[in-house]
Amino acid sequence: MATRSTAAATASRKAPKGTTAAPGLRDAVVVGGNRIPFSRAGKRYADASNQEMFTAALEGLVARFGLQGERLGEVVGGAVLKHSRDFNLVRECVLGSSLSPQTPAYDLQQACATGLEAAIAVANKIRLGQVESGVAGGTDTVSDAPIAVSEGLRRALLAASHAKTLQQRLKALARIRPGDLKPLTPATDEPRTGLSMGEHQAVTTARWGITREAQDEVALASHQNLARAWESGFFDDLVTPFRGLTRDDNLRPDTSAEKLAALKPVFGKSLATSGTPAEPTMTAGNSTPLTDGASAVLLASRDWAAEHDLPVLARFVDAETAAVDFVHGHEGLLMAPVHAVPRLLARNGLTLEDFDFFEIHEAFAATVLTTLAAWEDDEYCRTELGLPGALGKVDRSRVNVNGSSLAAGHPFAATGGRILATAAKLVAQRAAETGRPARALVSVCAAGGLGATAILESA
Amino acid sequence: MTDSYTRLVNTGITKTLAKRLGLPRPAVLRRYAPGQPLTVGPVLVLSDAASKADADRVAQALLAWDLDVRRDPVEVRADPGRLGAAVLVLTELATPQDASEAVLATGSVLRKLAPQGRVVTVSRARTAEDSPELAAARQGVDAFCRSLAKELRAGATGNGVVLTDGAAADSTSALGALRFFLSARSAYVDGQLLEVGPTDAPLPTTWDRPLEGQVAAVTGAARGIGAAIARTLARDGATVVCVDVPAAGEGLARTANAVRGTALQLDVTAPDAGARLLEHARARHGRLDVVVHNAGITRDKLLANMDAARWDSVVAVNVASQLRINAQLLEAAERGEVSGLRVVSLASTSGLAGNRGQTNYSFTKAGVVGHTAATGPLLAAHGGTANAVAPGFIETDMTRAIPFATREVARRLSSLLQGGQPVDVAEAIAFLASPAAAGVNGQTLRVCGQNMVGR
Numbered sequence: 001m002a003t004r005s006t007a008a009a010t011a012s013r014k015a016p017k018g019t020t021a022a023p024g025l026r027d028a029v030v031v032g033g034n035r036i037p038f039s040r041a042g043k044r045y046a047d048a049s050n051q052e053m054f055t056a057a058l059e060g061l062v063a064r065f066g067l068q069g070e071r072l073g074e075v076v077g078g079a080v081l082k083h084s085r086d087f088n089l090v091r092e093c094v095l096g097s098s099l100s101p102q103t104p105a106y107d108l109q110q111a112c113a114t115g116l117e118a119a120i121a122v123a124n125k126i127r128l129g130q131v132e133s134g135v136a137g138g139t140d141t142v143s144d145a146p147i148a149v150s151e152g153l154r155r156a157l158l159a160a161s162h163a164k165t166l167q168q169r170l171k172a173l174a175r176i177r178p179g180d181l182k183p184l185t186p187a188t189d190e191p192r193t194g195l196s197m198g199e200h201q202a203v204t205t206a207r208w209g210i211t212r213e214a215q216d217e218v219a220l221a222s223h224q225n226l227a228r229a230w231e232s233g234f235f236d237d238l239v240t241p242f243r244g245l246t247r248d249d250n251l252r253p254d255t256s257a258e259k260l261a262a263l264k265p266v267f268g269k270s271l272a273t274s275g276t277p278a279e280p281t282m283t284a285g286n287s288t289p290l291t292d293g294a295s296a297v298l299l300a301s302r303d304w305a306a307e308h309d310l311p312v313l314a315r316f317v318d319a320e321t322a323a324v325d326f327v328h329g330h331e332g333l334l335m336a337p338v339h340a341v342p343r344l345l346a347r348n349g350l351t352l353e354d355f356d357f358f359e360i361h362e363a364f365a366a367t368v369l370t371t372l373a374a375w376e377d378d379e380y381c382r383t384e385l386g387l388p389g390a391l392g393k394v395d396r397s398r399v400n401v402n403g404s405s406l407a408a409g410h411p412f413a414a415t416g417g418r419i420l421a422t423a424a425k426l427v428a429q430r431a432a433e434t435g436r437p438a439r440a441l442v443s444v445c446a447a448g449g450l451g452a453t454a455i456l457e458s459a
Numbered sequence: 460m461t462d463s464y465t466r467l468v469n470t471g472i473t474k475t476l477a478k479r480l481g482l483p484r485p486a487v488l489r490r491y492a493p494g495q496p497l498t499v500g501p502v503l504v505l506s507d508a509a510s511k512a513d514a515d516r517v518a519q520a521l522l523a524w525d526l527d528v529r530r531d532p533v534e535v536r537a538d539p540g541r542l543g544a545a546v547l548v549l550t551e552l553a554t555p556q557d558a559s560e561a562v563l564a565t566g567s568v569l570r571k572l573a574p575q576g577r578v579v580t581v582s583r584a585r586t587a588e589d590s591p592e593l594a595a596a597r598q599g600v601d602a603f604c605r606s607l608a609k610e611l612r613a614g615a616t617g618n619g620v621v622l623t624d625g626a627a628a629d630s631t632s633a634l635g636a637l638r639f640f641l642s643a644r645s646a647y648v649d650g651q652l653l654e655v656g657p658t659d660a661p662l663p664t665t666w667d668r669p670l671e672g673q674v675a676a677v678t679g680a681a682r683g684i685g686a687a688i689a690r691t692l693a694r695d696g697a698t699v700v701c702v703d704v705p706a707a708g709e710g711l712a713r714t715a716n717a718v719r720g721t722a723l724q725l726d727v728t729a730p731d732a733g734a735r736l737l738e739h740a741r742a743r744h745g746r747l748d749v750v751v752h753n754a755g756i757t758r759d760k761l762l763a764n765m766d767a768a769r770w771d772s773v774v775a776v777n778v779a780s781q782l783r784i785n786a787q788l789l790e791a792a793e794r795g796e797v798s799g800l801r802v803v804s805l806a807s808t809s810g811l812a813g814n815r816g817q818t819n820y821s822f823t824k825a826g827v828v829g830h831t832a833a834t835g836p837l838l839a840a841h842g843g844t845a846n847a848v849a850p851g852f853i854e855t856d857m858t859r860a861i862p863f864a865t866r867e868v869a870r871r872l873s874s875l876l877q878g879g880q881p882v883d884v885a886e887a888i889a890f891l892a893s894p895a896a897a898g899v900n901g902q903t904l905r906v907c908g909q910n911m912v913g914r
Contacts, residue, residue: 056709063701063712063722066743098716233705236724240708309743 027302028123028316029459033421034061035295036242037249038409041142044245045292050079051092053242053294054139057417058097060240061135061296065310071100073131076118077138077296078109080412083146089139111446112363113321114138115295115416116454122299123316132304136420138413139294152180190447192327197334197363197447198267198287204332205366206271206278208373215286216260218365219406226403227253234402238421250289250409260285267364286365291409295417297424302459314424314440317455320344326449331384334367336451337443338374342385344453350439352392356430357440359423361415362405367445372399401426416444416452423456431458462854462870465877485876486614488646489575491886493667493694498641499573500543501527503535507561509551513628517548517581520634520662532564541573544641549582550628552596562603574613579640580604581633584623584654601652608650608909609874616645616875616909619652626655631662632898638666639890647883649874650909653902660897669893671696674744676736678702678727679754681710683855684805686717687881688751691889693718698744702727702736703754727754727780733787737796747797749892750788752781752804752827757857759816770819777823778830785834785845792841800843801892804831805884806903808851812912824849828903835901844900846891851907852878875908 036056039045045053054077062068077090086092091105110117115138122134149157152175159172189196205215229235230247239247260283267287268280298310305312322340324331337360345351352375360368374380375391382389402422405415423440430438440456468477468484477484489499502521506514514530521528527543529535535542547565552558565578572578582600589597600619608617618640626632632655639645640653663669675692679685680701689699699720703711708724715722723739725732740747755777758769781804791797809817810824827847834845852858852869858878861869870878887906890896 059716060708060712060722063715066715066719066721068716068719233729236705239705240712240722240724241706242709244709246706246708309745311742 025127026129027459028126028299029302029305029312030314030316030420030424030456031298031300031305031310032061032065032313033238033295033297033417033424034064035239035414035418035421036060036293037239037245037247038291038293038411038414038418039245039249040409041290041292043143043249044243045141046143048141048243048292049144050082050086050089050139050141050294051096053141053292054090054137054296055093055096056240056242057137057139057294057296058093058099058135061298062098063240064237065298065308068098069100071102073104073125073134074122075099075103075105075135075137076108076121077136078107078114078118078413079139079141080109080111080114081140081142081145082109109413110452111448111450112361112410112412112415113444113446113450113452114413115418116319116420116442116444116452117321117416119297119299119316119416119420120319120321120452120454123319126299126301133298133300135296135298137294137296137417138415140411140413141292142290142411143292150180150182152177156180190326190333195270196267198282199270200326200333201364201366202268202271202280202282204335204370205281205364206268207332208370210281210366210369210373212261212281214369215281215365216257218362218368219260219286220255220257222362222365222400222403222406223252223255225401226251226407229402234425238425248408250291251407255285282364282366286406288363288405288410291411293409293411293414295414295421297417297420312459313428314456315459317457318344318348319452319454320347321450321452323451324449331449332370333447333449334363334445334451335370335374336449337445337453338371338451339385340451340453341375341441341443342381342387342391344455345391348455350455352394352441354439355441356398356438357401357423357426358394358399359404359419359440359442360399361410361419361444362400363410363445365406368399371443372396419444420454420456427456427458462877464867483871483876485871486574486612488614488875488877489643490646490880490882491643495643497524497526497638498543498577499575500541501529501535502544502546502641503529503532503542503568504546504548505532505561505564506548507552507557509553509557510548510628513550513581514548516627516629517546517634517637520629521546524638532568535568535571538571542568542571542576543573544577544579545572546637547578547580548628549580549600550622552582552600554592555596555599558596558599558603565607569610572611572615574615575643576611576615577641578607578611578615578617579637580619580652581628581637582619582621584621604652605650605909611874614646614875616640616649618645618648618650621652621654623654623656626657626898630657630898631660631895632656632658634662635893635895635897636899638895644886644890646886647875647879647908648887648904648906651905653899653904655898656900658898660894663894668696669895670749670889673697673748674700674740674746675749675751675892676700676702676740676747677751677753680714681707682714683857684850684853684881684884685753686710686714687885688753688888689714689718689720691882691885692749692751692892693720695889695893697749700736700740700744727784728775730783731787732780733784736784737788737791741796748799749801749803750784751888751892752784752802754780755805757817757820759820761816762818765819773819773823777820778826781827782830785830789837789841792838792843798842800838800841802834802838802843802845803888803891804845804847806831806847806849808849808905808907808910808912811849811903811905831903832901839900844891844897846896846899846901847903848884848887848891849903849905849907850879850884851905851910851912853884854878854880872912873908873910877908879906879908
């Protein structure tokens with residue numbers, strides 16, 4: 001397979017065989033990216049709003065690529081935890097940036113896949129010729145999350161505001177009970193199951209028999225790889241400091257297998273009462289922490305990039321989203337990318353062996369491991385994915401080579417942008433080193449049983 | 460921002476009080492703004508008898524700039540208006556005795572000099588071939604000019620253009636420097652004599668955007684003097700590549716967006732910093748014309764307490780990085796990737812006079828003065844120049860950290876009785892990067908308000 005793609009790539013630089021652009025569509029390319037360092041919730045960005053953070057990510061991007069006053073095709077992004085006042089969050093960020101105020105924008109939200117879904121949207125418009133350039137990104141703050149009032153208080157206040165007479169108003173307000181005054185903090189629990197994402201993954205982890213040691217190994221590698229990437233200057237043109245923070249503060253370069261092994265499990269309470277009892281294995285060390293941050297990726301047509309004397313890191317080849325039925329327990333909550341990837345590969349005539357890099361979002365270390373295990377499982381791939389057999393084995397040395405969410409942190413909507421920019425730079429570097437095209441597979445799982453995946457190829 | 464003492468003695472009731480008490484009153488300096496008149500009033504051109512022809516040529520050039528040029532000191536004294544500047548041409552001065560008439564004529568109009576006025580001497584550098592008499596006359600101008608500058612008040616400055624290697628009094632080199640000294644761009648340059656040599660470059664015909672169409676890179680551009688340099692070069696027409704260490708990226712992005720340039724997060728001590736700088740400038744902007752080595756650090760400690768980390772890091776950032784980048788730029792010039800490159804480096808008055816607690820810093824800043832003199836001829840082979848600027852006390856975050864009393868003394872210990880602004884340093888750099896400074900090479904220009912410290 002690798003030889004086939006090599007030969008094909010030399011035949012045509014623009015559209016190597018296997019990942020030919022759809023007829024009539026032109027290429028969308030990744031020019032570069034920018035994010036602010038990610039920070040654990042309640043720390044450096046404790047009082048930074050989503051708007052401030054995404055504006056900062058945009059400003060860094062504008063500065064890096066000299067886009068001051070530029071009218072881009074559009075800026076698309078979103079936040080998972082979003083205040084109702086931020087109804088036009090991304091547009092407000094554009095207006096507060098150095099971009100031309102004539103740059104359109106819209107908000108989009110697909111849980112943790114928000115950033116990647118935004119990039120898919122922008123890339124598709126570029127490929128269709130509807131826009132020449134665009135920014136995709138996302139931002140999230142857990143520290144500055146909106147706090148809502150209880151349903152009882154909300155209904156009473158709404159009724160009071162609709163009341164015409166004082167009597168009606170008093171009557172409406174009289175319905176408020178002391179219990180209604182307790183504020184509602186945002187929860188990321190699945191509304192239909194009442195289980196947190198961690199509890200869901202704990203069930204999947206146990207089902208696939210993923211060990212604690214294997215998870216800690218993934219976590220350790222994430223920290224070591226991210227630390228090495230920072231030390232080597234990999235992020236010098238991908239990150240702009242914010243509020244005095246110059247590196248991701250969740251990163252622990254000095255963590256060790258021993259330290260990780262000493263942590264107590266935090267997810268898996270439901271395992272004891274489940275049909276197949278198992279020991280909890282998921283700790284704070286092998287699960288992503290709540291994080292604040294923002295990211296942005298600049299996409300464009302090849303012509304636009306050339307006209308603006310901008311580099312082209314990678315071609316945004318194709319994307320596929322999927323959803324799974326986790327509500328009835330048939331499939332794991334975070335398994336949607338497992339379903340999306342085979343469809344994406346088939347459409348592009350590729351196999352797992354055709355990829356130099358795999359960027360699999362580390363919602364939990366176990367998410368990566370169950371994903372890889374599922375693709376290797378002949379029975380599962382036949383019955384659940386409708387494939388003739390196992391999808392294949394991923395070379396672990398190609399997975400998250402410069403760290404991922406376990407080390408960097410995971411500000412939900414900002415993760416897609418972080419991964420895309422990293423993957424684009426990785427394939428560009430690899431292609432420059434080897435003189436051969438390089439490919440990356442991007443996979444992001446999301447709440448609601450959702451998942452988004454994409455292929456990048458060195459431009 | 461003007462410091463609070465300067466503000467106090469120049470406004471309201473405290474101004475009256477300060478006048479009555481005879482307190483030193485630093486002037487609020489006139490600074491450059493595009494479109495403003497070159498001088499604050501008419502310009503009187505004087506000369507010794509032998510230099511009359513040169514003075515005529517200088518006067519003609521000034522007329523071409525639409526200045527109100529006067530030649531008669533008696534007439535100036537009779538005029539009710541104030542004088543904007545006096546230009547004293549002494550290019551053909553042969554003996555010390557010959558200067559008398561011209562310098563006394565200059566003295567006779569000093570009381571007519573307007574606040575923010577200018578006195579500029581134009582003379583020739585002493586050479587090894589000079590007769591003792593000629594050498595005495597030429598060297599005399601140097602300290603005459605510096606002394607005169609110390610006698611001026613109310614924001615007026617005195618500086619000198621010193622011609623070398625037979626440069627003509629009305630050459631691009633001479634007139635470019637003369638114009639800089641006459642203008643508000645040199646607000647905080649005082650008591651300085653700048654050597655200018657011959658050049659083939661024509662005299663610019665427009666002066667508002669001298670760097671139009673050029674690409675300049677500024678290191679240490681995230682804040683302070685570096686950010687001011689980026690803004691000033693952009694105002695003068697340049698596209699600016701703003702460079703700083705990745706950790707300073709937030710301020711760097713702010714600077715880059717303010718000047719509509721690009722931000723390059725790059726540590727100047729990286730082995731390939733010069734190549735990457737050049738690659739960025741050429742790929743994004745098509746060329747590189749100006750490089751300003753502004754990045755610098757201080758790690759002050761008395762030498763007795765100095766450790767290797769403090770010494771070595773200051774050497775690495777302040778001078779070794781400049782040498783390495785310049786070497787890579789020279790290689791690029793050999794390959795024809797850049798031509799006519801202007802390099803301007805940040806030295807410091809500490810590098811001229813020395814400063815207690817700053818042996819490491821002074822060593823590197825003097826190193827900048829030294830390598831600039833040596834790099835100049837190397838770049839000249841490719842049509843470029845290398846010069847340095849030595850700031851004195853400049854109001855920045857760095858100097859704000861100095862204890863109050865020490866800071867006050869440092870500020871007032873200059874002819875202009877105040878610290879300079881980052882933009883003052885930037886203006887000198889913009890001048891040295893401009894076409895008008897084609898004849899200035901290997902020089903270090905002080906921007907210090909004629910600080911009493913140092914040579």
